[in-house]
Amino acid sequence: MLEAAEQGLKVSKDEYAAAEPGLRVDLINAQYDLQNADFSVVLIIAGDDRIGMNETIQFMHEWMDARYLQTHIFHLPTHEELERPRFWRYWRALPPQGRIGVYVGAWPLNAIADRVRGRLDGDGFARRLAHIRQFEQDLANDRTLVLKFWLHIPKKDLKKRLKRAKKDKQDSWQVEETDWEVYDIYDRAMPHVETLLAATHTDSCPWHVVDTSNDRFRNLTFARTLLHAVQQRLASTPPAPAVEPAVADFPDALAGVDLSRSLSKEKYSEALNEYQASLAKLSREARKEGLSSVLVFEGWDAAGKGGVIRRITQAMAVRDYRIIPIAAPTEEERVRHYLWRFWRQLPPAGQMLIFDRSWYGRVLVERVEGFSPEAAWRRAYEEINDFEAQLYEHGMVVQKFWLHIDPEEQLRRFKAREQTAYKKYKITEEDYRNREKWDAYVSAVNEMVARTSTGRAPWHLVAANDKRSARIQVLKAVCNGLKGGLK
Secondary structure (H helix, E strand, C coil): CHHHHCCCCCCCHHHHHHHHHHHHHHHHHHHHHHCCCCCCEEEEEEECCHHHHHHHHHHHHHHCCHHHEEEEECCCCCHHHHCCCCCHHHHHCCCCCCCEEEEECHHHHHHHHHHHCCCCCHHHHHHHHHHHHHHHHHHHHCCCEEEEEEEECCHHHHHHHHHHHHHCHHHHCCCCHHHHHHHHHHHHHHHHHHHHHHHCCCCCCCEEEEECCCHHHHHHHHHHHHHHHHHHHHHCCCCCCCCCCCCCCCCCCHHHCCCCCCCCHHHHHHHHHHHHHHHHHHHHHHHHHCCCEEEEEEECCCCCHHHHHHHHHCCCCHHHEEEEECCCCCHHHHCCCCCHHHHCCCCCCCCEEEEECCHHHHCCHHHHCCCCCHHHHHHHHHHHHHHHHHHHHCCCEEEEEEEECCHHHHHHHHHHHHCCHHHHHHCCHHHHHHHCCHHHHHHHHHHHHHHHCCCCCCEEEEECCCHHHHHHHHHHHHHHHHHHHCC
16 A cells, blocks of 8 residues: 555645645535534544654644644553553544544554554554454444545655755754654564555545655645545435344343342341452452453343442442443433443543443343434444453453343332332333333343353343342452452
């Protein structure tokens, strides 16, 4: 791909002057039209020409309305960023619908730098590229227009620039030590660049490799490519999403849950004290070692998620955990990819994050209630697995719990709540209506477990007809998970 860009194309001053006014007007108009669109633009500017990248960003801000360009220059990760998975800082910066987010360097250059400096071996580099492909595809599937530019300067032209700057004081200020470093590692880096470009060039997220030897050619090529892509998307009708063939049956995992499990009050009290004491100690060790964990709680209405979570947090210092209750997305969340609101919540080193409901709403309630198109919830399994794989690879402990009860026990609890003054608020007509779709939810849960229970992020199917037994099952699993994660 790089060889195709090394054409040494030239654009005269007259040609540039003639093209600039119209291009600027069209870009501004497209930018304003975008504000009313139902998609965002993620614009990645990366490459081996640092000066060319800086100049491209500058001219872009001059030609367009900089107020509506969200530009993010990703230097070395901060301490806060290092405490989270690598892509956390990129997810947090995603623009809402109607806006352009400019990512400078970002995940492409980060991957190349890590490979060249030996922080990634061949297998690690391949895994990073797979995460990049999935991330970009997640955005594209969500209707984000992903535009990727690799600004490339041939080595001979880079050498000329550096020599010229060394002699000419007017140019020397533009050259930094980084440019000399790029020249020194140029030959070692280019094979990895080629690998990255080839592995992450897809129909939905292609690379545009631009020769930067001539500034005017670079600017016009960049501007025309950006304009054409935005105008084309604004004028297009979203294609009907492809739906993968349905799998007839998945193993009935829920049928294998022994709902007769129970504990006496005496045994419960003894086990509760034992596991809460263990959790208290383990959570302090996790804080000391910087081990983060993510717990996901899903289950039937009235299955006892709140009671289980309280028994976990009773054993921990308040600073060592955070509970995130998940409801319908806010307006801010609806205009971004559905995983955005979960990525941005990820915990710092040493903290436990507890989700009361989670990203699995996409393949459960959104699927069953028809809130999400079939194509969207079907592709969510792969998106979720990649998300959780990144948490695991960062060193987080990821555990997922489905609290299972039978319909009779649920109805009994509904009736009991209606008779309890401080629990009445938990029961609505919708809770009763959802019971009519019990079988549909069973099918959804079984598919979810089959597709997303992995060694990195296992599902624990908890027999919860007996609340005491359910609480001990979860506490034991949480303790075992932390033990496995600690050094």
